[in-house]
Amino acid sequence: MTAPTRDQILDAAARVFAEHGFRGSTTRLIADAADVNEVTLFRIFGSKDALLGEAIRTRVYERDILQLPDTPGDARAELTTWATAEYQHLLTHRRSIRQGMSELVERPELCRCMAQGPRGGYTRLRVYLTRLVEMGRASKDASPLNAAAMLLGALFADAMGRDMMPDALPPAKQVPAVYVNLTLDAIGYVAKPAAARRKAAGTRVKRGA
Amino acid sequence: MTAPTRDQILDAAARVFAEHGFRGSTTRLIADAADVNEVTLFRIFGSKDALLGEAIRTRVYERDILQLPDTPGDARAELTTWATAEYQHLLTHRRSIRQGMSELVERPELCRCMAQGPRGGYTRLRVYLTRLVEMGRASKDASPLNAAAMLLGALFADAMGRDMMPDALPPAKQVPAVYVNLTLDAIGYVAKPAAARRKAAGTRVKRGA
DNA sequence: CATGAAAGCAAGCAATTACTTGCAACCAAC
C-alpha cells in the first residue's frame, strides 16, 4: 500500500463529501475522483463508512487553532488576524461543515471531532477577552464568555450562510474585522486601561462599525 | 383526496426529513410516519422530490417574521422579544435547517425559500437599528447593517451548533437577551438621545453582558 | 529474470429504493 494512493483517496473522498454528503458519496464517485479502481477503496479502508469517517476527520475537522497572545497588545489587530484565520477555515470548508452538521442526528459519533475546532477557538478567545477585562481594558460588566460565543457564532453563520444570500452580508474580506470590532465595542474595549484613558480620550471615535 | 391526509403526509415528511435528510427520507419511512400506504404518496404528490420540496417549504421555511415597532421604545426589551421569537424558530427547526443547508450544492433551487426568513428578519432588524441611530440613541459611527448581521448570525449559529456543544454556549433561555444586549452595546445604544443623556448617566452600568 | 505486493478489470451478488399496476376495500353521498 502506498501513502500517495491512500492520501489521494482521502482527499478525493473529502471533496466528494463536500458536495454530496454521506449517502451521496458513492464509492464509485469517490473512486473516480481519486482516479483509482473502486475495489481499492475497500482493500485500503474496509468500508465506505470508515473511509468517509477518516476523510472528513483528517481533511476538515482536525486542525490547529491559531494562538492568541497571553498578554493582549493591540486587541483589534490581534483578534482580527486571529478571526481571519478562523473565518478562512470556515469559508474554505463550508460545504463539508454543512454536510457534517446535517449528519448530527444519524451519526452522533461525529459530534466530538466536529466540536473540537470550535471548542478550542472558543476557549482561546474567552481567555484572551478575560485578560482584557482583568487588565482594565474592557468593562468589568462584560462577559468574555458571551462575547466569545457571539463573535465565533457570527463568523460561523456568515461562512455557512453566505452562499444563500451573498448580498445581504458584509463583504467577505471585511467580515473578520467587522465582527471583531463590534465585539470589542460590545465589551467596552479601550486600547489602554482606565488609569491611562484620560490621555487618549479620542480613541473610540476613530473606528467605525 | 382529503385535506387531512395531505397535511398528515406533509407533516410526516417534514419530520422524517429533519432526521434523515433528502436521500434518507425514503418513501417507505414517510408513508409509515404518516400512517398511510406508500402508493398514496405518489397519488397525491407525484414524486418524492415534489413531496419533500413542498413539505420543507411549507413546514420549515415559510413563516411570518415578527414585526418590530416603527418607532423604537425600549430597544432592549423590544429586540429581546423579537430575537426570542426568531431564536425559537431556529431552535425548533434546527434539524431541518441543517439538512436544508447541506443540500445547497445539489439543490440550489432551495436557496430562495431558505433565504426568505433570514432576509426578512435582517431587513426588519436593520431598519430598526437605523432608526435608533437616527434618533440619536446609538452611535453615529455604528453600522446597523453589520450589527444586524452579527446578531442574527449569533442566534443562528447558537441554534445550529448547540447540539454539538451544549455546555460551551450561554444557557438557551438567556441567549436572545445576551446577544441583543451585546449588539446594542456594540452600537453604543442608550435609552435616551444624547440631549437627554446627562440626566440618566447611570443607565449603562446597570446592565451586564 | 523471478518474486511479491499493490492495484486494475470485469462480473456479479444481495439489498435497497422510487415508482407502477391491478385489484380490493372502505366510505360518504344520493
Place this chain on the structure above:
DNA sequence: GTTGGTTGCAAGTAATTGCTTGCTTTCATG
C-alpha cells in the same frame, strides 16, 4: 342499494449501491 372517490394491499420493475471474487497487470526490489 348504487355509485364514485379515495385509499389499501400485494406484487413487481428497473435502477442503484456497497461490496466481493477471481484473474490479470503493473511495479519495485533483490
